[in-house]
Amino acid sequence: MPKPNSKTAQRGFAAVAAAAAVVVGGGLVPAAAAPEVIEIPSESPSATAIDSAEQAEGLEEAVKRDLGKTLEQYNEESKVSEEAAEISERLNDEGIKASASVEGGQAEIKVSKADEAKAQHVVETGADKSATLTVEIGQMRNVGDVYEEVLENVKPAELTRLTAIMNTKSGLQIIADGPAAAERKATATSSKLAAIKSLTLEEFVAKAEGVKLVEGSGPAKTTAADDYFGAMGYLTDRSGQPAPTMRICSTGFNAWSPAGEDAIITAGHCAEDGQTKVVGIAEQTEPNVLEAIGVPVGEFGFSQFGGPNNSGIPSNDLEGITEDEWAEIVNNTEPGTDVAVIDDINSDLNLPALVSNWPAGGPREGTVKVTGVSKAVVGSTACSSGRTTGWGCSLIIGEGLFFVLGLNNDQRPVWGYAAENPGQSVLDQGDSGGPVMVGTRAVGINSADSPGPDGIEGNDDDLAFYTSLSDVQSKGYIDGYQIKFYVNTPMLTSVSDGAEVEPGAKLGGTVSEASSGTKVNVLVDGKIVETVAVDAEGEFSINAPQAEGAFSFTLEAVNGLNKSELVNGAVVVVAPEPTPTTTEPAVPTEPSRPAEPTEEPAEQASPPADQEPSASASDEPSKSTEAKEPKKDEPKKDEPLAETGAGSVPLIAAGGALALIGAAVLLLHRSARRHG
Structure with missing residues (x-):
């Protein structure tokens, strides 16, 4: 693969655990040298088939260093993770609350007893029939249920302690920054709110059967230390110009806009609630070392950090809040996201479906192909990348809500994943907006970290938090935008090129590593004459024409705006051989004569003497x-x-x-x- 030029370029209590996170980012960096013109070769995002040999160096090193596994093992495990996620999605589509995880290379699904039979049918009819189905006694709750229960039952002031509410292998957990101190001042108020929402987090957990409270370290910080391929850095400032102090973030995934133009997906908090502008590329030859300000990138389009209109739970003046005021806050603190798009991309730039794996020599010296968008589950091994830490890999240990410190000192709720982050080696300031992948599928965006000795139960490392791309897509936050990814070339498997087939015959084929929604176009003379779907196993079939003669065609796999390379094919349509008849023609036979009578004919009466006797039946035998x-x-x-x-x-x-x-x-x- 050619390398880019590196010159520059009404609810009860639930069983859960909750917590608040700090957005990763926020450090200041000095102004750097004047920008240089960047030259990037034009490489189509629909280039060649996936080649694992290209996923070398940076990613391979990170997988071996952080996970103790080979790249092949990592990619195999990612397939199991995707299967678990697909089963979970099918169950949710059927109205079944379920949690999915991966353990020992096998998918594990939990459902309530009431949904057992229905869930078993969904699991058994899926692509992966080896998933383990575990039945939970009682009602199955999810993170959203618990979040609503917390808002309805816990003191508003206690909410400032939240770090996350996550579904983990140990069940639903609330992560907080520690037990309330005895000397914490509580202000009495005459409002109904004080009487209704009077619980501390400890009291809430004590009443919520199966819910655990885990000590955390308070709200997370943005990854923007002043927060391009994906995982490269970019600089921002409210002036839109180089300034003495700027913020750095990382690009996540290159994308298509609704109009089919280039775009970039990154973290919402990097846009600072719509107040900041993109200055240019952060040019580096190694992680965390800014060397120059590169050419302009584009402009922030849509961005959301937290709930609608960048809302969150206020951290101040909650002790004396009225019930009506609290109701308004609750209405604006529904689970949100942390995502932004950069539009109006510099036409001099080329945005392929690649993520830098940060090998030695700089981010343009090695890349990983993005092959689709998926969902992570608890137990998945994910690798993230950014301009500060380069590649880092760790275990997804929770899925749900995390709470991130916002510009107004409020706590912004974001739906996504929690992962191990030992010594902040996986996610640190400036990595915000960077890509998170399971195998070669995009699953998330770097959002936040939570330093401290304690995290989700069973984990003593710091935590990394990732925005869920599956959530972003399903809720339509950036409707019309699509992450760029490679689509493999379709191949016919049932017939060889130039083979003879009957009119209308089905010609079977496959698209390897096909993402959900992939289709195959059949083109003749450059025009699409047929479009067929690719199933979950990557298989498809097209129809030979009814007319006899040579049939030449071109195949193209497509997924949204992402397209594969074109591949030509040909068959010869011939009429089937007439089926030989096996029936022998009948030989004419002589008509049979009547059987001879076995009895003598009855005696006839004698005619009168003057009459001639009439002829009798026996005068001449009949045939x-x-x-x-x-x-x-x-x-x-x-x-x-x-x-x-x-x-x-x-x-x-x-x-x-x-x-x-x-x-x-x-x-x-x-x-x-x-x-x-």
């Missing part, structure tokens, strides 16, 4: 073909041939029709002679 239908109302037994069986000659016997005609003529002749 079976002389059959004659009896007259109407005349008993069949009176017909001369009725008892001979002559009328039973099959009409369909070969030559039978001609014999019948001859017999009829003879019969008429004889009858005329007998009865004339």
